Amino acid sequence: MQSPPRQPQTLAQKLIARASGRAHVAPGEIVNCRVDLAMFHDSSGPRRLKPMLEELGARIWDKERVVLVMDHYVPERDDDSRRIVRIARDWAREQQLPHVYDSIGICHVVLPQKGHLRPGMFCVGGDSHSPTGGAFGAYMFGIGATEMLGVVVTGEIWVRVPLTLRMWWDGRLAAGVSAKDMVLHLTGRFGMNGGDYQAVEFCGPGVQALAMQERMTLSNMSAEMGAQAGLVAPDAVTREWLLAAGVPPEAIEIERWHTDEGVDDSVARTFRFDAAALAPQVAAPHSPANARAVGEFGATPVQVAYIGACTGAKLEDLRAAAAVLRGGRVAAGVRLMVAPASLQDQQAAEAEGVLGTLRAAGAELLPTSCGACAGYGGSIPDGATVIATTARNFKGRMGSASAEVYLASPYTVAASALRGRISDPREVLA
C-alpha cells in the first residue's frame, strides 16, 4: 500500500487524527475520537453520573482511564457539601476506581502532578478549565456531565476539527511579568469568545522560555478566550517536568507533536506578540476581557487580595507572590488570602520558604481547593474590591453580587496587597 505525500498539519490536527484513527483530518470535519482519559470532580462527576449510569444500567468503559478529584466542595462546610462529597467517596469505593485524589488540590493541577497527562493524548474533563492539559501537548477540553456520561459509557466523543490560532510570542518577559499577563492581554485583545471554539496554540521563544506551570496558566485561560483547546508543543521542559512527576521516559514522545512548517494559512492563523514589551495586565470587573495595562488603573483601593485557583496558585504563582512580598507586610485594612492549588505545591512552597514569606507578610492560608474562585466556598465579603489571581470575574461568581473583582497575576495581586491599591509589581521589585 502506498501512503499519500504528507500534508503539513497543525498540532491540533495531529492529536485529533491520532485519536480518531485517521492519517489526516481537515478543519470543519466532524470525527469520532477514542478518549484516552476522562477526568471529573466532585461537583460535575459522581453526583450527576451515578444516577444516570444506574438508570441506564451501564458500566464505566475503562476505569483505568478515569480520574476523580475531590476539589470543589472540600473541605465540607455544610450539609449539602457533606452530602455531595459523600456521594463521590461512596461511589469511588463502590466502583473501585483506581485513580481518586481526595482533598489534595485542584483537578487541573493534580492531574499532571500525578503523572496522568503526556504528549499526544486525547482527554476530556468535567470542568471548563480542562484546556489546562493542553500545556503538555495533549488535546484536552471541558464537557458537561451528560456528555461525560456518554464518554464514560462508550469511551468515545465527537469533535469538530478546529482551526488553529497561533499566538506567537517573541522575546522574554520582563521581571514581574508572567504568563497570566500574556493570557489576560490575549483575552482583552480577542474577547471572551474570540477563540470561537477553535484551538489556540501558544508558541514562539517567549512561550518556550516559560516554566511548565506558567504554560499551564496560558492553556488554562484559553477557556476565557472561548477556545476549545489551548495547546503548547511539548519540548525538553515538558519532558523534564513529566519525568519528575514519575512518567516513564518511554511514555514521553516529544518530536511528533508540533505544528508542521508550511501549514496552510487557511488552517492556522498566526498572531505575533512581543513578550519583552508586555506590561502587567489587570482585568476590570466583570469580565476577563476588560484587560488593560496595570498603569491604567490609577490607585484603585483594594480590601481583599486572593491568591488561589488552578489559574493562579501553583508553585510558580506562590513563588511570584513571595518575590514581591519578601520582607514586606500587607497594607492596613487588606486581607490577603492564599489557597495553594495543590498539596504538593503547598509542601514544596513550605520547604523552600515561600509560604513562610507569605505568612510573614500577613497572608492567611486556606485549604488547597477551588474555594472562593467559583463562589463554592464564600469568603469574599459583600461590597469588597477584590484583586485575584483567578480566571473569571463575572458579576457574582465569587459569591457576592456586590463585590468588584479585578483579575491579575500573582505578582500584581501581591504588590496590590502590599500597597492597598492596584499596583505595578515592577515598582516593588525594582
Place this chain on the structure above:
Amino acid sequence: MTAGDSHRVWRFGADIDTDQLAPGAYMKLGIEGIAPHCLEGVRPEFAPKVQAGDVLAAGPNFGIGSSREQAAAALVQLGVRAVIAPSFSGLFFRNAFNLGLLLLTCREAEVLREGERVALDLQAMQVVAGDGRRLACDPIPAFLLEMVAAGGLMNQLRRRLQTNP
C-alpha cells in the same frame, strides 16, 4: 415541530454567562432548586414568568464560562424551547444539544423584540419574525438535530443500550 408554532421572545443582552444561568451559590441543589434562580441577576422576573415554549433571543457569546450543564438544564427545566443568538460558547453549545435544548446561531438575532412571537422553521433553518421576516440561521449537523428531537443524549444512550446491551 412545524413552522406554524409560535413562541414568545424574551430579550437578553450580550455575554450572558453560565454563572448567571446557574448561579454558583445554588449549584449544590438539584435542577429544580437551581432553575428558579436562572438569570435572576439580569432579569429577576424571567424564571417566575417564563412559559413552556418561550424562546430567548440574545446578543453574542451566550453561555460563556463554566462547563456546568445546569446552565442549559435550567432553561430546559423552565420549558424554554430554543435560544437564538449571533454566537454561543462552544462548550455551552455542546451541553445544550446534549440536554435537548435547541440553539439557533442567527446573525440577526438582536432584531427580535421583547414579547414578539416567532416561528422556527428548522427545514429552512430560519427564524420567522413577528412581521414575517425570515432570519437565516447557521446549519446544524443532522446528528445534533436528531439529539434534540430525541430529547437529548441520555435518551439516545438509553435507546442504544436497549438495542445493544
